[in-house]
Amino acid sequence: MARIAVVFGGPSPEHDISILTGLQAARALLDLRSDVDAIYWSKSGEWFQVSPDLEAHAFVEGVPRKSERLEFVATPGGGFTGRRKRLDLSVIVNACHGGPGEDGTLQAAFDLAGLRYTGPNAAGAALTMDKLAFGGVAVAAGLATLPRALLDEDGPPDFPAPYIVKPRFGGSSIGIEVFEGYEDAVARLRTSPPLWRDGAVIESYLPGSSDLNVAVRTHPTLQLSAIEAPVRRADSAPIYSYGQKYLGGEGLAGADRELPAEIPEEMSRGIVESARRLTLVAGVRSVARIDFLRLGSDVWLNEVNSIPGALAWYLWIDPRLTLGQLLTDMVSEAAEGPSRQFSTVGADGTALRAAGQIANKLG
Amino acid sequence: MNLEWLLYFPAGGAAVLAGLRWLRVAQREHYIPGSVTRITSYWIGSSAANALMVLAGASAAAISLWIPWVGLFVFAQVALWPLGLSIRGRTSPLRWTRRLSTLAVVSGAILVLLTASAAQLGISPALYVAGGFLIVDAALLITRPIERRIGRKYVRQAQEKLERVRPVVVAVTGSYGKTSTKEYIRHLLSGDHQVVASPASFNNTPGLARAVNEHLVPGTDVFVAEMGAYGPGEIAEMCAWIKPSIGVITAIGPVHLERFRTLERTAKAKGEILSGCETGVVNADEPLLAPIAASFVERGGKLIRCSTKDLEAEVCVLSVDGGLEVRVGGEPIGTLEGSPGFPMNIACAVGVAMALNTQPWLAAKLLATLPAVEHRQNVTTNPKGVVVIDDSYNSNPAGAAAALQLLVRQSREGSRRVVVTPGMVEMGRLQHEANREFAAQAARAATDLVIVGLTNRRALLEGAMGGGADVLQLRTREHATAWAREHLGPGDVILYENDLPDHYP
Numbered sequence: 116m117a118r119i120a121v122v123f124g125g126p127s128p129e130h131d132i133s134i135l136t137g138l139q140a141a142r143a144l145l146d147l148r149s150d151v152d153a154i155y156w157s158k159s160g161e162w163f164q165v166s167p168d169l170e171a172h173a174f175v176e177g178v179p180r181k182s183e184r185l186e187f188v189a190t191p192g193g194g195f196t197g198r199r200k201r202l203d204l205s206v207i208v209n210a211c212h213g214g215p216g217e218d219g220t221l222q223a224a225f226d227l228a229g230l231r232y233t234g235p236n237a238a239g240a241a242l243t244m245d246k247l248a249f250g251g252v253a254v255a256a257g258l259a260t261l262p263r264a265l266l267d268e269d270g271p272p273d274f275p276a277p278y279i280v281k282p283r284f285g286g287s288s289i290g291i292e293v294f295e296g297y298e299d300a301v302a303r304l305r306t307s308p309p310l311w312r313d314g315a316v317i318e319s320y321l322p323g324s325s326d327l328n329v330a331v332r333t334h335p336t337l338q339l340s341a342i343e344a345p346v347r348r349a350d351s352a353p354i355y356s357y358g359q360k361y362l363g364g365e366g367l368a369g370a371d372r373e374l375p376a377e378i379p380e381e382m383s384r385g386i387v388e389s390a391r392r393l394t395l396v397a398g399v400r401s402v403a404r405i406d407f408l409r410l411g412s413d414v415w416l417n418e419v420n421s422i423p424g425a426l427a428w429y430l431w432i433d434p435r436l437t438l439g440q441l442l443t444d445m446v447s448e449a450a451e452g453p454s455r456q457f458s459t460v461g462a463d464g465t466a467l468r469a470a471g472q473i474a475n476k477l478g
Numbered sequence: 479m480n481l482e483w484l485l486y487f488p489a490g491g492a493a494v495l496a497g498l499r500w501l502r503v504a505q506r507e508h509y510i511p512g513s514v515t516r517i518t519s520y521w522i523g524s525s526a527a528n529a530l531m532v533l534a535g536a537s538a539a540a541i542s543l544w545i546p547w548v549g550l551f552v553f554a555q556v557a558l559w560p561l562g563l564s565i566r567g568r569t570s571p572l573r574w575t576r577r578l579s580t581l582a583v584v585s586g587a588i589l590v591l592l593t594a595s596a597a598q599l600g601i602s603p604a605l606y607v608a609g610g611f612l613i614v615d616a617a618l619l620i621t622r623p624i625e626r627r628i629g630r631k632y633v634r635q636a637q638e639k640l641e642r643v644r645p646v647v648v649a650v651t652g653s654y655g656k657t658s659t660k661e662y663i664r665h666l667l668s669g670d671h672q673v674v675a676s677p678a679s680f681n682n683t684p685g686l687a688r689a690v691n692e693h694l695v696p697g698t699d700v701f702v703a704e705m706g707a708y709g710p711g712e713i714a715e716m717c718a719w720i721k722p723s724i725g726v727i728t729a730i731g732p733v734h735l736e737r738f739r740t741l742e743r744t745a746k747a748k749g750e751i752l753s754g755c756e757t758g759v760v761n762a763d764e765p766l767l768a769p770i771a772a773s774f775v776e777r778g779g780k781l782i783r784c785s786t787k788d789l790e791a792e793v794c795v796l797s798v799d800g801g802l803e804v805r806v807g808g809e810p811i812g813t814l815e816g817s818p819g820f821p822m823n824i825a826c827a828v829g830v831a832m833a834l835n836t837q838p839w840l841a842a843k844l845l846a847t848l849p850a851v852e853h854r855q856n857v858t859t860n861p862k863g864v865v866v867i868d869d870s871y872n873s874n875p876a877g878a879a880a881a882l883q884l885l886v887r888q889s890r891e892g893s894r895r896v897v898v899t900p901g902m903v904e905m906g907r908l909q910h911e912a913n914r915e916f917a918a919q920a921a922r923a924a925t926d927l928v929i930v931g932l933t934n935r936r937a938l939l940e941g942a943m944g945g946g947a948d949v950l951q952l953r954t955r956e957h958a959t960a961w962a963r964e965h966l967g968p969g970d971v972i973l974y975e976n977d978l979p980d981h982y983p
Contacts, residue, residue: 126695158695159639176677177692180575306840309672309699 117205119144119446121167124156127214128289134174136425137210141167143438152202154195155182156211162187164197189227206449207232208442209422213286217422218244226455233445235421236454239398243421244284246316249397253416256396258389260416261408266304266317271297274319283314286420293320324410327376329386330427331394332402332441334448339387340430344376374432382414389416400454401445402426482546489603492553493589493610498565500614501582502572503981508682509577510708511618516736517981518611521560524932524983528560535559535608542604549604556607562983569980577625585617629684636690637719643694645701647720648830651713651751652728653744654874655823658851659728660704662819662827665849669840671699681706683716700834707747709737714750724833725751726759726826730766731874735906741766756780759829761822762791782833784825793829795821804845806832812842819848820880855881857888863968870977873902875912878975882923885973894966896926898958899975901934903982913937921945928958932983
């Protein structure tokens with residue numbers, strides 16, 4: 116009988132947070148069904164089958180004890196193979212955050228192996244992980260966003276300081292810094308910050324602005340959650356930091372927030388409308404969290420987390436959804452069909468028949 | 479009819495019960511041969527009851543040479559002794575790993591061999607069953623080369639990975655301050671390097687091999703390896719395969735003196751870390767390290783001296799009014815408010831950042847957000863308003879003295895200042911004196927001294943005599959926290975200085 120596997124971890128700055136999401140998802144599924152496997156992707160990129168009811172502590176020193184090493188074969192009918200046999204998986208719940216698990220790399224590998232999985236496909240994942248490309252797509256879709264540019268040494272951007280600089284690729288708040296002016300940002304760029312090495316994007320930093328988040332899911336129908344306003348602590352850094360988000364004790368689901376956010380009706384409608392449009396253009400699938408920035412009565416689209424922390428289940432308060440219900444719907448959506456189908460239309464042999472000898476083509 | 483063969487049943491039962499205890503001790507003591515005997519000696523002296531049991535057991539074992547049935551008394555003693563050391567373990571339970579199973583099998587084989595040869599000679603089993611701890615220590619000695627060979631596979635894997643990833647390796651050692659310094663290095667380099675640091679408990683060859691195999695991801699620029707040493711030659715052995723280019727020595731102190739014997743030998747063993755390095759980052763306030771630093775420079779090494787007082791040193795972290803001032807090459811690069819950490823550890827971390835060309839302004843920016851290191855002079859206020867200083871992982875006199883100063887600084891007029899401690903261990907012949915001295919300081923600085931456990935009870939009681947503090951003796955750390963919950967209120971300060979796992983008395 117085919118089973119379900121939750122995949123988490125991965126060589127990413129959000130490796131640890133992904134373990135938390137993955138273990139929560141595995142536990143929620145185990146409450147509803149017994150055919151659940153857990154696959155841990157280590158920091159160094161290796162695969163292990165672990166017990167789905169482990170606690171986070173088991174991962175503190177690395178690969179948990181009693182894990183079984185798995186091989187991954189990216190060929191049709193491939194997938195994960197243990198010492199004795201191939202894991203027969205109907206759906207993979209992708210609980211990876213950041214890095215190759217959320218940027219399309221893993222999705223592409225699953226596609227090659229013919230595996231069905233939750234979350235965005237390779238193209239959607241790659242787009243939402245690339246802040247520069249995503250900003251461009253949002254502008255093309257006519258959505259309100261703050262202007263964004265690649266940080267380079269060719270001169271200041273045409274929007275005003277102060278600036279906030281973020282890694283171009285990356286989903287977490289790690290590597291985000293605020294600068295008084297362009298020169299400071301460039302001086303920092305010259306020191307080669309590790310997370311900026313694949314590029315960094317620069318935006319105007321709006322002191323006093325706050326975040327508004329909404330979750331969207333695509334199955335059984337397109338639905339939006341309540342809108343959340345995360346609460347920054349009084350002693351907080353200028354940005355909603357990694358520590359605030361995740362180190363509060365219970366992870367993201369336990370962070371301080373105003374839910375639903377007390378915002379004007381009209382603002383709420385605007386957010387719902389742009390979240391809907393974005394879902395269509397950005398390849399959102401399963402569940403995603405869309406983050407907005409608010410200053411006064413202005414709201415801008417900021418970014419999309421295509422595999423959000425704790426799968427953003429805590430935002431579904433009306434009607435209330437448990438993580439198990441959310442996952443059940445994600446799994447049935449993924450089971451319906453592959454997220455990507457390759458096409459060979461046109462490759463019907465005509466060109467091969469018409470071709471002469473290869474050697475002559477090199478002539 | 480001779481029924482003496484029946485004695486083998488209780489003998490076996492007693493041997494298994496005692497064996498499990500000593501196996502757990504061996505596991506907790508990192509499988510170092512001799513460690514089981516050392517812990518046994520703590521237990522013999524831990525209480526009158528335990529000492530009396532040993533005396534009675536030993537006499538009975540002797541008598542059993544003539545009257546075999548007296549052995550039954552010995553087996554009862556072996557099965558129960560020492561009072562207070564549980565088989566399963568409370569803080570650190572026995573874990574059946576592959577290595578422990580090997581040790582158990584070899585220990586069992588020794589026991590069987592002894593039984594066979596003793597039976598030939600007509601010697602009662604009481605004699606060797608009583609020395610079970612020696613059997614486990616012997617098994618540790620025998621299995622060591624086998625374990626080394628098994629470990630070599632992982633070391634080879636790690637070596638291959640290091641060659642593939644090619645990070646700059648920074649190796650950190652010292653009698654104390656290693657973990658904090660390593661954390662600070664990781665933090666100060668994080669602005670311009672992809673850094674991976676070895677986890678705290680991974681500071682020997684098998685641990686570092688695992689850290690490399692599991693934690694060193696492709697794309698890492700710098701790997702920070704913490705290296706602990708229980709004896710001479712161990713650091714050289716680790717450096718031989720991990721090949722650091724920057725070596726850091728944080729401090730020399732009386733830790734693991736039972737193996738090193740003298741502080742000079744300790745310094746020399748720590749100095750091994752510099753042998754293949756291009757750059758050495760060294761505590762310049764420690765006179766014992768001066769000859770090691772000098773010979774490193776003679777060999778052409780680049781030395782970065784770190785100090786907390788010498789303004790001429792390449793890096794100097796000075797205590798100034800309300801905080802610390804960090805100087806590089808004599809120039810102040812930044813100040814830190816309050817007491818964010820031990821100044822020498824910060825100085826060594828800044829030294830490494832300078833060796834790797836981190837811009838001083840970037841280092842200064844990161845210094846402002848230096849992370850608090852868990853269980854190392856961590857100050858928090860609990861919901862009741864009691865200030866808690868957690869220094870549970872410290873086990874050296876200098877750190878303990880600094881923690882006492884912190885205790886005084888955190889307290890207000892009229893508030894209670896409590897020190898909870900089991901004392902410090904692994905200090906060889908200096909242990910009694912060091913604990914006595916610490917208790918004397920604590921009794922002056924604190925209003926209450928809570929002595930936990932029996933390991934250092936006598937030395938601590940001696941030291942506390944004549945000081946102003948009320949002295950309380952409790953069995954475990956849990957008893958101490960329960961006492962604190964009941965007796966302390968808002969504004970009171972409590973310092974947890976060192977903690978010992980439950981295989982210590």
